[in-house]
Amino acid sequence: MKGIDAILAEHPFLGGFSRDALSVIAGCAANRRYDAGSYLCREGEPADHFFLIRHGRITLETNAPERGALTFQTLGEGEILGVSWLVPPYRWDFDARAVGLVRAVAFDAACLRGKCEADHDLGYELMKRFVPELVRRMQAARLQSLNLYGQTE
């Protein structure tokens, strides 16, 4: 069975991370398994984790009265779940539900924030990975909102 360091080293989000840095953040990480239909996080709850998705698919949802759960994005293998752990007041803004079996690495947010505060180089390396991901998702959300496929002839 692979150690957590090896699992982290293989995840695309942490590509290029030094062995030492991986070893430091591995102390905050744990393997998790979620069965189909279970939730990795719920809107409004403390965002005390962020996740590297290793296997499976997750839907991001918000609930609307009389409409139920509205899915606005799906995430899959090689992607990350969660940025709310970075931004006070550290609460989830949506639900994340496992579509099928999901395997993930969960990072303890307080632990990781503490390590980033103690070692700004480490924090900067992490931010260099989070910011492009955030920009990509923001651009995708903008395009999604434009209803491009509905434009008239």
Next chain:
Amino acid sequence: MTAARASALAPLPLRVRAIRQENAESATIELDPSALPYGRLGASPGQFNMLYVFGMGESAISVTGDCDEPRSILHTFRAVGPVTAAMRRLEPGQTLGLRGPFGTGWPMRAAEGADLVIIAGGIGLAPLRPVVHAVLARRQLYGRVLLLYGARSPDDIIFRPELEKWNGPVEVVVSVDYAHPGWDGHVGFVTGLIPRARFDPAETVGMICGPEVMMRFAANGLLERGVPEDRIFLSMERNMKCATGQCGHCQFGPTFVCRDGPVFAYDRISRLLTLREI
């Protein structure tokens, strides 16, 4: 016998064999090619025809059918303007004028031996359907083949039975912008599928068709992955009228989309894509 083909400006009346609804806005029309010279169209994937609804006007529509299948001509179109709305109202047995085929096709030869990433948005899947058929007919010539398809909602997906059939020899991934309960596929703009798609960027050919904004971002997504500019191809849509490069309606910088396109290598047109004046 070849008079109709020789005159690119004279539409040849073809009989409508069938018409089927793809989604609320789109339909596929099947034409009988027997009135064409040699009884076949002879188009390549990516080319288009000018379809003439008599008494209404003409519209440039990409070839949707399998280009190796000579017994029928298929065109999928959105019925959103007067001509295409009239086309949608045609019934089997009626006639539709056809000029073509015109334009450049997808670079199927350049893709041989390489991975192929096909990115389609909305009705943009229609001009790429012949590519998939060409790949399936000679699957061994290509490496990994991915079809990343984005639609507005599950109800807007076109060619749904075929997408399911293609999945296997082609890795088909569909993502919708707006999901409804019961949809268990991907949700999000189609470009979001690119960063994690599995292909060898240095040995990949990308073929993109959809709304122009989507194509720009999809091309950027492939560039970010390391696909060379000259191996990314886009099918452009402009106001094509004559289809022979004479009238100038579809001028796109120094090119005419009808004559020099509609398929262009990205490195040839990337600077034009952000020019608002054209």
